[in-house]
Amino acid sequence: MTIDHPVALAPADRAVRLLGGDLTEKALRLHLDGLAGVDAVGLEARAADLATRSIKTSSKAWALDTIIRTCDLTTLEGADTPGKVRSLVAKAVMPDPSDPSCPRVAAVCVYGDMVPYAVEALGAHHGDPEKGLVSVAAVATAFPSGRASLAIKLADTREAVAAGADEIDMVIDRGAFLSGRYGLVFDQIVAVKEACRRADGSYAHLKVILETGELQTYDNVRRASWLAILAGADFIKTSTGKVSPAATLPVTLLMLEVIRDWHRLTGETIGMKPAGGIRASKDAVRYLVTVAETVGEQWLTPHLWRFGASSLVNDVLLQRQKMTTGHYSGPDYVTVD
Amino acid sequence: MSFLEYAPAPESTAILNLRETYGLFIDGEFVDGRGEPFATISPATEKRIAEVATANAADVDRAVAAARRAYDRTWSTMSGADRGKYLFRIARLIQERSRELAVAESLDNGKPIKETRDVDIPLVAAWFFYYAGWADKLEYAGLGANPRALGVAAQVIPWNFPLLMLAWKIAPALAAGNTVVLKPAETTPLTALLFAEICQQADLPAGVVNIITGAGETGRALVSHDDVDKVAFTGSTPVGREIARAAAGTGKKLTLELGGKGANIVFEDAAMDQAVEGIVSGIFFNQGHVCCAGSRLLVQENVHDEVVDRLKTRLSTLRLGDPLDKNTDIGAINSREQLDRIRALSDIGEQEGGDRWTAACEIPSSGYWFAPTIFTNVSTSHRIARDEIFGPVLSVLTFRTPEEAVAKANNTPYGLSAGIWTEKASRMLALADRLRVGVVWANTFNKFDPASPFGGYKESGYGREGGRHGLAAYLEASGWQPPAASAGASTRSVRGRSAQKTRKAVSK
DSSP states (O other): OOOOSOOBOOOOHHHHHHHOSSOBHHHHHHHHHTSOOOOHHHHHHHHHHHTTOOOOHHHHHHHHHHHHHTEEEEOOOTTOOHHHHHHHHHHHHOSOTTOTTSOOOSEEEEEGGGHHHHHHHHGGGBSOGGGTOBEEEEEOSSTTTOOSOHHHHHHHHHHHHHTTOSEEEEEOOHHHHHTTOHHHHHHHHHHHHHHTBOTTSOBOEEEEEOOHHHHOSHHHHHHHHHHHHHHTOSEEEOOOSSSSSOOOHHHHHHHHHHHHHHHHHHOOOOEEEOBSSOOSHHHHHHHHHHHHHHTOGGGOSTTTBOEEESSHHHHHHHHHHHHHHSSOOOGGGSOOO | OOTTSOOOOBOOSTTOOOOSEEOEEETTEEEOOSSOOEEEEETTTTEEEEEEOOOOHHHHHHHHHHHHHHIIIIITTSOHHHHHHHHHHHHHHHHHTHHHHHHHHHHHHOOOHHHIIIIIHHHHHHHHHHHHHHTTOGGGSSSOSSOEEOSEEEEEOOSSSHHHHHHHHHHHHHHHTOEEEEEOOTTOOHHHHHHHHHHHHTTOOTTSEEEOOOSHHHHHHHHTOTTOOEEEEESOHHHHHHHHHHHTTTTOEEEEEOOOOOEEEEOTTSOHHHHHHHHHHHHHGGGGOOTTOOOEEEEEGGGHHHHHHHHHHHHTTOOBSOTTBTTOSBOOOSOHHHHHHHHHHHHHHHHTTOEEEEOOOOOOSSSOOOOOEEEESOOTTSGGGTSOOOSSEEEEEEESSHHHHHHHHHOSSOOSEEEEEOSOHHHHHHHHHHOOSSEEEESOOSOOOTTSOBOOSGGGEESOBSHHHHHHTTEEOOOOOOOSSOOSTHHHHHHHHHHHHHHHHHOO
16 A cells, blocks of 8 residues: 555644654554454454353342443434433433332433433433433434535534533544545544533543444454544444444454553553444343453443443343342333333 | 452252262173272362272273174174264264263363363264264275274273263274273263263164273273274373383284373464463363363564463453353362372472463362463473473463474474464464474364364374374275176175175174
8 A cells, every 4th residue: 555645643642642743644554554463263252252151140130230330322213303312311310110229321322413302301310420320422423424524523523512412422434444544534533522622621522433344354443443542532332333233242352452452551441332233131241241351340330331222221121120020021011212 | 349250150960860889881781890999079179979980800801892792793794874873873962961961071070161061062972973974984084995994992081071082082983883992081980971871872782882990900901902903092191102012013003192282383463362362272271181282382582571461461360160160261170190290390390490470369278279370481491391281381482483483393202283373374384384293273272173183293192083084093994896897776785795794704
């Protein structure tokens, strides 16, 4: 691949620290291309091995609560309405009306134009999930395809932040990534991060969606993870949920390995969010095991770990009820949202 | 509470229906042994599981005679297709009873249930399925038309993979038309005795499989018995030598699968996270009780610190404890004797200047345990780089160039296995050609398949097990030529019958 004249990239603290002050696309490319490869067979074997952990009794109870506490309850439909969002928020605040001890979810995740309704519906419950409150996450940057001009992506982001979104779930430009324009992808993430800045100087949390189903190879996923972290991502996220395959255990394991390596290198903690396709408690527990055994169980907190899911919570509630009552109920004993 | 202290998830032993005492399995039934019976214990708790008979020389005689009778009267005259049916039946029964066998194996051997459940027992079934398919296709074994069975095979197996080693021995022997007398290791006889029950369940003709228990003396009597045509042994190199001496000049065919000191070679460009996994499964799988274990890690010097650092982090997540807990990664050491040997060699490693690092884990109060251990700063002259430790102990050495990697990997009296970790396929293939070992794994380790021949160079033994080569080890060429003029559909049955006649004529 030919390299154009060195193009200076937008300043990003992490990248400058790692790659040097005169941050160029060439330096970025050399770094990403120099990463160790991923052996697909070995990665999948390790994920399969982690999936054999048997989580029972007290460990299972803790795991089920943790899944709820770290869930981004999501609705991302063309048919979303204020009513639908209010219903989702009610569920987020009280997932199981039959059991007040059930924890709240971490956040509701909606399209940008639905943020005002979510904020309004949450009212006093709106806030930091580490304090038992519920955040509002908005997808932005021409989600899910990301095929729009940068100006539109930034406007999309600013509007959601201004409306009260605590977290922005952006998509990377996969087309640019796959055609080798790493600098473009990088610059856009840096710009979106800047658009997350609020009037008071604080930032909405930025989750960067790689859409791993479109990147296809594990080597690409590893490069894109590094790229997103270097550009300033607070979280890296697997998928939009609109492309199949969405989150898989091997892809999540691989991204967690990058997060672990970044932590080893810099001491900084980056969050991880698998999204899409995780519907059963049993699968979700496997993700928790993978987190705990890869980056450590201190990651299993809403500031560093999220599930992006719409139907997962109800399955977890059924399992949770089973653990308390000793028998399985049915879908009519959990609420539709 | 800590999530990583997963709540206990024990596999139930309720599925086991063990007897108090086990006799010898001779001529299709359990009979008393005439030697002094012994107890088999669980190495994780040191509790007695059952009492097992010892076969003395007279019992060995009786077992070999039963095998000879079964060979002459039944097994050698049966069609290959019918032999195959019995083997398929055994394979299916193993699958049906897989959970029971997995629990019994973990109990008796000390290895984690997740390994017996996910590795040992599925491979046992696979081995019988694979060789069942060969039983009526012996003319493709590479020995020409109508190869002959050898007769009675004496088989002595080790304690590290008790039932799997039984399958490696019995499945090809039976497919080829031999009958067998097998002796399991004295610390792990349990699953072989359950296998005897499976032979009964499968209605296998009496005497085709005989299982005798006992210690070294029993094994010695078996392999040196005059009426044995073939000896197959897996175990230590000293015992292998003794057997080779005893078999010399007797005309017995011999295959030996002995020790190893496998090199796991990691290059700077390896897929690092997967290489670390491979190092772990190379030496800590089955507590390192693996003859083909990657017990020497040869790592390129410029990535040594990073690899060792990552390895230590990974080893800290391994869970040592109750073999029957589904989350256990490292089980118990099989015997007091083996534990003493691992401890002694590790102490020597320290005295010779190796830097010892042991994963922090709680050691249960009873039973035999050894925490995963790494030695860095090891050089090729150290005993821990030369002697087979047969335990969860890894010696880390460095190399600078591919040339040096090959030289160091080959610099051992053994030659069983090696691993290569690199993303560069050309280097991988070039290196594999130059390693003097029976198995080279590339970007993986400790993978087994019944279709793949397995065996050693140099002091790791001779002969191959698995695949067509493993079958050929139980056959000899008949020298029989098909009639030049014969043609058409009738040829096949004529050929089958004449082959049987030839076999009968040769058998004693």
